[in-house]
Amino acid sequence: MTVHEALRYTKIPLTHGEGELPAVGFGTLIPNSAATEQATKVALDVGFRHLDCAERYRNEDAVGSAMQEMFKSGAIKREEVFVTTKLWNTNHRPERVRSAFEASCRRLQVDYVDCYLIHTPFAFQPGDEQDPRDEHGQVIYDREVTLLETWQALERLVDDGRCKSIGLSDISLEKLKEIFAPARIKPSVVQVESHPYLPEWELLDFCREHGIVMQAFAALGHGLEPSVLQDPVITAIAQHAQKTPAQVSLAWAVQRGTAFLTTSTNRSRIxxxxxxxxxxxxxxxxxxxxxxxxxxxxxVVKTGVPGFIPQTKAN
Structure with a gap:
């Protein structure tokens, strides 16, 4: 990993895939399509060169439009932007993987994806409904497919050349080990919730040992309580270093060897x-x-259903 004094330019080589992953990434989980497109353009203009997307976010088309506008302006080139997107839970059956991947490529308006992640290790009932529920409101899981079978379908995407690397998201260390051992193509990236209140040191040690990039989502605690950005240790360091608490937390993420994602629609925050x-x-x-x-x-690591749980006080 090449760590720059200005950490924002740090890139992490992919041991099990092609290219280098920019450690500083912009997440596109933004509910409104117009806001997504605008924020994505701002992020690229500011200097972000890694965009994290997902079928589940329902806004890949907006991200694609933003990228194309920036490419056509000549400001940046496609090969300068690392694009990640994710396979949703309802498409885990091997026969559904390729069509889901191709649909994401069409919406993003790209010929290839730099990294394709299994969004969660949980398979849901296949179909167009992203959140299938029974009459009692319970998730309908798909018991007819294993995570390894889904992984093997992703490996075939790499074989075809349009997917440069593959990985896993929202996964426990135990589940990661289950895939890593038999995998023909090892995971390049593992994306999990991580921040100073959830450092995931054991998972990070495994990733370091096996050449996997660990990437943190919710790297600032998603603005929930207890607040990472109000932690007295973080705020004291920020004051001493003349940085913001957010900048301290994000620098910590990169310096310990991980990548991170942040999301905002505010230019100054981006x-x-x-x-x-x-x-x-x-x-x-x-x-x-x-x-x-x-x-x-x-x-999400327990159910496959995304969603931040409001907390009132530190545990």
């Missing part, structure tokens, strides 16, 4: 999240040793 620089080693150690709150904000 700029702030990009403009990160190195922390002194004693600050890194202080965060590791003295941030004591532990909390998971998103329970």
């Amino acid at each position: 700029q702030e999240n990009f403009d990160i620089s190195s922390l002194p080693e004693d600050a890194m150690e202080e965060i590791k040793e003295h941030v004591t709150t532990t909390v998971r904000f998103n329970q």
Whole structure:
């Protein structure tokens, strides 16, 4: 990994795939399509070169339009932007994977995807309804397909050349090990919730050992309580370093060897999240040793259903 003093330019080589993943990434989970398109253009203009998308977000077309506008303007080239998107739970059956991938490519208006992730390790009832429920409101899971079978279908996408790397999202260490061992093409990227309140050190150690990039979503705690950005350790370091608490938390993420995603529709916030620089080693150690709150904000790893759970106080 090449770590720059200006951390925003850090790129992490993909051991099990093609290219390098920019450590600083922009997430596109934005409900409104017009806002998605505008925020994506701002992110690219500011300097973000990694866009994280998903079939589930229902806005890949808006991201695609934003990218094409920037490409046509000559501001940036397609090969300069690392594009990730994800296979949703209702498309886990191998015969559905290729068509789902191709549909994402069409919506994003790209000929290839730099990284394709299985959005969660949970298979839902196949079909057009993204959130299938029974008469009691319970998720209808698909028991006819295994995660390994889905993974093998992703491997075939890599064989075809339009998918440069593959990975997993919202996955536990135990599930990751189940896939890693038999995989013909090993996961390049694992995307999980991670921030100073959920550092996932054991998962990160496994990823380091096996050449997998760990990427953090909700890298700032998603604005929920207890607030990462109001933690006294983080705020004290920010004051001393003349940075914002967000910049401290994001610098910590890159310096410990992970990539991260942030999402915003506010230009100044997007700029702030990009403009990160190195922390002194004693600050890194202080965060590791003295941030004591532990909390998971998103329970998707237990059910496959995305959604942040409001919390009132530290656990």
